[in-house]
Every structure is written in structure tokens, then in C-alpha cells.
Amino acid sequence: MNKKNNLSVLLNGIIKENPTLVLILGTCPTLATTNTVDGAFGMGIAALCVLLCSNIFISLLRKIIPDSMRIPCYIVIIAGFVTIVKLLIQAFLPSLYATLGVYLDLITVNCIILGRAEMFANKSPVVKSALDGLGMGIGFTLSLCAMATIREVFGAASFAGIAIPFMQNYKIEFFTKAPGGLLVYGLLIALIYVITKGKAPAKTSFSCQGCPNAATCTIETCSKKGENA
Amino acid sequence: MSSLTKLTISPHIHSGRSTAGIMRDVIIALLPVSVAGVLIFGLRALAVIAVCVISCVGFEALFNLITKKDQTIGDFSAVLTGLLLALNLPANIPLWQCVIGALFAIIVVKCLFGGIGHNLVNPAITARVFMLVAFGSMAVAAFPVDTVAGATPLSAEKMPTLITLFLGNYGGAIGETCTLALIIGGVYLLVRKVITWHIPVVFILTVFVFSFFYKGFDAVSALSLVMSGGLFIGAIFMATDYVTSPATAWGKVIFAVGAGVLTCLIRYYGTYPEGVSFAILFMNILTPYISKWTKHKVFGTQEAVK
Numbered sequence: 160m161n162k163k164n165n166l167s168v169l170l171n172g173i174i175k176e177n178p179t180l181v182l183i184l185g186t187c188p189t190l191a192t193t194n195t196v197d198g199a200f201g202m203g204i205a206a207l208c209v210l211l212c213s214n215i216f217i218s219l220l221r222k223i224i225p226d227s228m229r230i231p232c233y234i235v236i237i238a239g240f241v242t243i244v245k246l247l248i249q250a251f252l253p254s255l256y257a258t259l260g261v262y263l264d265l266i267t268v269n270c271i272i273l274g275r276a277e278m279f280a281n282k283s284p285v286v287k288s289a290l291d292g293l294g295m296g297i298g299f300t301l302s303l304c305a306m307a308t309i310r311e312v313f314g315a316a317s318f319a320g321i322a323i324p325f326m327q328n329y330k331i332e333f334f335t336k337a338p339g340g341l342l343v344y345g346l347l348i349a350l351i352y353v354i355t356k357g358k359a360p361a362k363t364s365f366s367c368q369g370c371p372n373a374a375t376c377t378i379e380t381c382s383k384k385g386e387n388a
Numbered sequence: 389m390s391s392l393t394k395l396t397i398s399p400h401i402h403s404g405r406s407t408a409g410i411m412r413d414v415i416i417a418l419l420p421v422s423v424a425g426v427l428i429f430g431l432r433a434l435a436v437i438a439v440c441v442i443s444c445v446g447f448e449a450l451f452n453l454i455t456k457k458d459q460t461i462g463d464f465s466a467v468l469t470g471l472l473l474a475l476n477l478p479a480n481i482p483l484w485q486c487v488i489g490a491l492f493a494i495i496v497v498k499c500l501f502g503g504i505g506h507n508l509v510n511p512a513i514t515a516r517v518f519m520l521v522a523f524g525s526m527a528v529a530a531f532p533v534d535t536v537a538g539a540t541p542l543s544a545e546k547m548p549t550l551i552t553l554f555l556g557n558y559g560g561a562i563g564e565t566c567t568l569a570l571i572i573g574g575v576y577l578l579v580r581k582v583i584t585w586h587i588p589v590v591f592i593l594t595v596f597v598f599s600f601f602y603k604g605f606d607a608v609s610a611l612s613l614v615m616s617g618g619l620f621i622g623a624i625f626m627a628t629d630y631v632t633s634p635a636t637a638w639g640k641v642i643f644a645v646g647a648g649v650l651t652c653l654i655r656y657y658g659t660y661p662e663g664v665s666f667a668i669l670f671m672n673i674l675t676p677y678i679s680k681w682t683k684h685k686v687f688g689t690q691e692a693v694k
Binding site: 329331332333334336338339342346349 | 484488496500518521522523
């Protein structure tokens with residue numbers, strides 16, 4: 160993993176290992192905040208900031224943090240950055256703060272951030288971890304925005320709050336509700352799978368390569384361990 | 389390839405029936421109720437049926453074209469899906485919503501899962517549920533309410549008489565009101581051996597028994613509850629779909645009892661006035677498990693010793 164060059168680390172998170180649509184991480188904020196483009200973009204950027212900072216910090220501290228206590232340490236670091244981001248948004252973007260609500264706090268337990276800390280930042284140098292955090296954050300933001308665009312345009316006939324005139328009578332409210340979110344999410348995952356066929360992890364095989372969580376998997380006793388390399 | 393050199397696995401005797409033939413039979417069985425629907429609700433119902441059928445066939449053809457698959461519209465299954473979908477919609481529904489429903493039924497439920505025979509749930513039922521969730525508030529308000537097309541009597545205060553319910557001259561979806569025409573279609577399917585009696589009879593009986601107890605042992609109101617709403621079209625035409633219902637007799641009975649009980653639970657204790665489509669959808673999802681539990685013992689084999 161450390162042999163990859165910096166550019167591929169950055170691009171990895173955007174398409175090949177897109178956290179939302181390929182690794183299927185962070186589904187809770189994905190489903191909850193994508194009914195408006197505003198909310199999705201805000202969520203993406205907030206998570207990106209936290210991910211970038213926490214990746215850098217965890218990478219810096221990776222030699223100090225004892226292995227048995229790593230998860231609590233990660234949580235404390237991540238929660239610290241979430242608090243900073245939350246207070247900043249509350250102070251400067253109160254409307255976004257109202258939109259995101261509790262999901263802003265929930266970034267702390269976002270699987271993407273903890274997952275990248277566990278699988279990448281704790282065994283990679285600082286620059287690479289930062290790039291990984293940036294790439295994953297951009298990938299997260301992009302997929303959130305793509306989903307939110309579909310849901311808002313079809314569900315509310317508007318884009319980022321701007322009404323689309325000729326679609327006003329043809330709203331499909333379904334898309335702004337939770338089942339619509341699940342439907343769009345499933346369709347996008349299928350679409351990415353078709354587009355990246357051969358590049359995205361092959362899910363047909365049952366080795367670690369086929370498992371979307373292989374990268375974050377820490378079961379040391381697993382007989383399939385190592386096939387992932 | 390000549391048929392002499394063609395190697396096939398058993399069974400070797402072909403009954404002569406084809407998918408297209410069966411679909412054609414079901415469509416014929418649906419004709420009486422379609423005619424009744426058009427007579428009761430007017431030409432507007434015909435427009436809904438036409439739009440649903442044409443868009444279903446169109447979407448399937450388009451999907452096969454784009455994904456470079458063999459063209460499958462010749463088996464009439466898309467026509468049937470469109471017809472069933474239309475019969476489950478009120479006549480005053482905006483036509484663009486019919487197109488969206490057809491898109492959902494054919495592309496999302498059927499084609500994306502691999503086409504006919506691979507769909508997990510019945511496309512028409514799922515599209516109906518989708519439209520109920522998607523357009524619930526719009527479908528009623530979008531058109532001027534005329535005397536006939538309106539809410540299902542299940543949500544009305546006073547139930548129509550049994551004769552009215554039997555002939556279908558009351559509000560509801562295009563194909564669900566005329567019980568007489570639905571029974572004619574069902575008998576045709578039974579005679580042609582397209583369906584077996586298990587699912588329709590057990591389904592309707594379960595709802596009747598449940599309603600009988602629920603209504604305090606009043607057979608007349610139980611009967612009117614059975615004949616209103618989408619129970620007959622659901623039990624005869626939707627729940628008997630080969631792909632999404634169990635294949636064994638006992639499996640069918642379990643399926644039908646489950647659907648009947650769920651229908652009553654949703655009708656009498658849920659927030660929606662009608663529960664047939666939800667019940668069938670739910671039992672569709674359970675079908676693989678029911679099929680597994682009721683699997684026949686293969687002749688000459690033993691159960692594995694544990």
C-alpha cells in the first residue's frame with residue numbers, strides 16, 4: 160500500500176475506492192443528508208475537513224498510540240476535530256448548521272473517517288495520509304452531491320434551492336423521502352459497479368479481494384488474510 | 389440446429405405451452421375486467437390502460453436495445469405488467485405518473501434484476517406501491533373529482549351494497565371494482581390451468597374469516613369487505629404470478645394465508661386503507677423461504693442424516 164505514488168493515493172478515494180459507492184462506508188449521513196444539494200455539499204465538506212485533519216494527526220501519532228488503545232484514541236482525535244468544525248459552522252453558517260442538525264455530531268462515528276484512520280493513516284506517512292484523506296473526502300462529497308442532485312431535481316424540482324421552472328408540476332416526492340434515498344443509493348452503486356467493472360473490487364469472489372471491507376478488516380486469524388495485497 | 393441433434397435435459401416431453409401463451413391467457417382473462425373498467429370509469433380509463441401498456445413495452449424494448457440483450461417484448465409479459473399496473477390505478481391519475489410507474493415496474497423491478505423470471509417481486513404490485521408512496525398526495529388532487537372515480541370504499545364511511553360491490557359501479561382503481569368480471573377471468577385461468585385454486589381461494593377465504601371475526605360475526609359486512617378494494621384482482625392475478633409465488637401446493641397455501649392475514653392487519657389496524665398490495669409484496673419477498681420449507685422430497689432420495 161505504501162508503494163503507491165502520491166497521485167494514485169489521491170485519486171484512489173475519488174473513483175476506485177470511492178468510500179460511499181464502492182466501499183459502502185458512511186451510509187447513514189449519505190442517506191440522511193442527500194435530500195438537498197446544499198445539505199449534501201455541506202456534509203461532504205465538513206466530513207472532508209475532519210477526515211483530512213484526523214488523518215494527518217493520527218498519522219503523526221501512529222508511533223505513539225498503543226495498539227490496544229487505538230480506537231479510543233482515534234475517537235478522541237476525530238471528536239476533537241468534529242467539535243471544531245461544528246462550532247465553526249454554527250458560528251459562520253447557521254443555516255447549514257440547522258440543516259445538518261445531529262448529523263454534524265455524528266461525523267465522529269462516520270465509518271469513513273474511522274475506517275481510513277484504521278486502514279491507512281495508522282500505517283502511512285503524513286503526506287500520504289493527508290492525500291488519502293483529501294481524496295476520500297472529495298470522493299465522499301462528489302458522490303453525496305451526485306445523489307443529492309438526483310433526489311432534489313426529481314423529488315423537489317429544484318437544484319440547490321433554485322426552482323427548476325418547467326418541472327414544478329412533475330415532482331416525485333418519493334425521492335426526497337427515505338425510501339427514495341435508498342433506491343437512488345442502490346442504483347448509483349450498481350451504476351458505479353458497471354462503469355468501473357474490472358477496476359472496482361470484484362464482488363463476485365469471496366476472498367478478501369471481493370470484500371468491500373477488506374481494506375478495513377483487522378481479523379488477524381482469517382485464513383484469507385494477505386490475499387488482499 | 390435440427391431438433392434431432394439438440395441435447396436437452398429432462399423433461400423431454402413438452403406440454404406445448406410457452407411463456408407467451410401463458411401471458412396471452414392471463415391477458416385474455418383480464419379483458420372482461422378491462423372492459424368493465426372502461427364502461428364504469430369512461431374513456432379516461434382506456435387512456436390510462438393504453439399509456440401503461442405502451443410505456444411498459446417501450447421501456448422493455450429500450451432497455452434491451454441499450455444493454456444489447458435479446459429482445460424480450462415478444463413474450464407479452466411487458467404487456468401484462470402494463471395492463472395489471474393500469475388496472476390497479478385510479479382512472480383520474482395524471483398520465484405522466486403512469487409513465488413513471490411503468491418505468492419503475494419494468495426497468496427497476498424487472499430488467500435490472502435480469503428480466504422475466506429473475507424479478508424478486510411482482511413488477512406491477514411494486515410499481516403500484518411505489519406510486520402510492522411517491523404520488524400519494526398528488527393523485528387525488530390533480531384531477532377534478534367526478535362522481536365515480538374517488539377513494540376506495542374502504543376509506544368511506546358508508547359501504548355500498550353487495551350488488552354494487554359485485555358489479556363494480558363504485559369508486560376505486562380501474563380494475564378492482566368489478567368483482568363479477570374478475571371472477572370470470574379467474575375461472576378462465578383455472579379452466580386453462582394457468583393458475584391453481586390454492587392462492588386465490590385461500591387468500592380470499594383468509595380475509596373473509598378474519599373480517600368475519602373482526603366485524604363481530606357479521607357475514608354481510610365481512611362479505612362486503614372482501615369484495616371491496618383490490619382483494620380479488622390481487623388474489624387472482626397478482627399473487628399467482630409464477631415468478632414470485634411458491635411452486636408447491638402447501639407453499640401456495642402458506643403464501644395465501646400470510647397475504648390474507650397481512651392484508652387484514654394493514655386494513656384494520658394500519659394507517660393505509662388498503663393493504664392487499666403491501667401484503668402481496670411482503671409475501672413475494674418471503675417466497676424463496678416458503679419454497680425452501682415446502683420443498684418436495686425427491687423420489688427415491690433420503691433426507692440427509694445429521
